[in-house]
Amino acid sequence: MVKNIALVAHDKKKPEIIEWAKKHQAKLSQHNLFGTGTTGKLIKNASPELNITPLKSGPLGGDQQLGAMICEGKLDILFFFTDPMTPQPHDVDIKALLRLSTMYNCVVACNLATADFVIESPLFEEPQVHTTDFSEYADRSI
Template identity: 35%
Template sequence: MNIALMSHDNKKELMVQFCTAYAGILSQHHIYATNATGHMVADATGLNVHCFLSYDHGGSQQIGARIAYNEFDLVLFFNDPSDDKMMSAVSYIARLCDQNNIPFASNIATAEMLVLGLARGDLDWRCIVNPSTRPIA
């Protein structure tokens, strides 16, 4: 499955810790991320992470476009709720996920449930919606 990772600046280290804890599960899937988050995760875990542009240069729009085309099966966007100026980015990604029935987590608690469900096969229904599990370009 294709998994997108995003995180606000104050949550990047939490994303790294999360991906380190679940590297065994994540390594069985195709991982994509915005630039800084992706490099931090790849450096810490050894996971193969395809990095898009940084958030400031359009990385969230690149991920958003792929969500709109139903190319992601799971989106983890660790949100910093104390950063009001970034709330529009979370809203934008969450709305696109809702429109395309893509599981979305904005915090570590929900992300853990989704990744554990992924390991159990609870998200296999996404293979019907998005039959191609090959990496996106």
Template identity: 35%
Template sequence: MSTTTAVSRRCVALIAHDSKKEALVEFARRHLAELARCEVVATQATAMLLRLRLGLDAVPMRPGPDGGDLQIAAKLAAGEISAVFFLRDVMVAQPHEADILALLRICDVCDVPYATNVATAWMLAQELFGRSESPEALRASDEAGESREPSGGPLGFQA
């Protein structure tokens, strides 16, 4: 029997600090088909960006500094979220750092997988969605001039 919480539709959280929003949008674009089959929750600005740029129907929580991270943490504690993709900018002090740490702590306490950078986001997505396309393969196709837009960065994304 599976140890994961039974949910009718997988729910994932997508969160990004301001300087990481473009990387999260690119990540979501590359996993759009899989994310469209999930319920997606996101902090307010991220949800709006995902909806406007990708048409992804993300349920908006409050902005992170106004309690959005804690709203997502509450959903985690209730067993409603299967995974968290949180692209953090650790080089910028966040006024709500205590809320961020509480969210990550709840992930650990509830044994919910989370990714805080692009590399771990790809690994987690591969496990959740069963994709065989790695960031290295995507970068190779970009370099070969295939139809994807080149993005830069060590794993094919802007930081």
């Protein structure tokens, strides 16, 4: 089962996601990959075998592009290596992206340990079930 997978990392975490992608190149190469701005370019340079569709940089709209993909059921897994110790000027975009991931049941890994757990799981090859029914919220303001 081919999945749509996004690879994103804050500046201080870019070296970590690059090494992680190289380590898991064989598995990742079997899926459709998307990367925001610099992260996608750096991974592509380090692992030319990985075909990554480039998106905008996170602060320039890449986070919103990923959010739209999640809402449309077009993203299965988000590997987003976050840096919790550095303030991010687009923090509201990041929070919105993580909120949408939760709402639409998109798998998210925000650190190396979770990313390894997700990619090594036997469920990695199973179809992803996205949430599309929000009828329980019909009478509420979100």
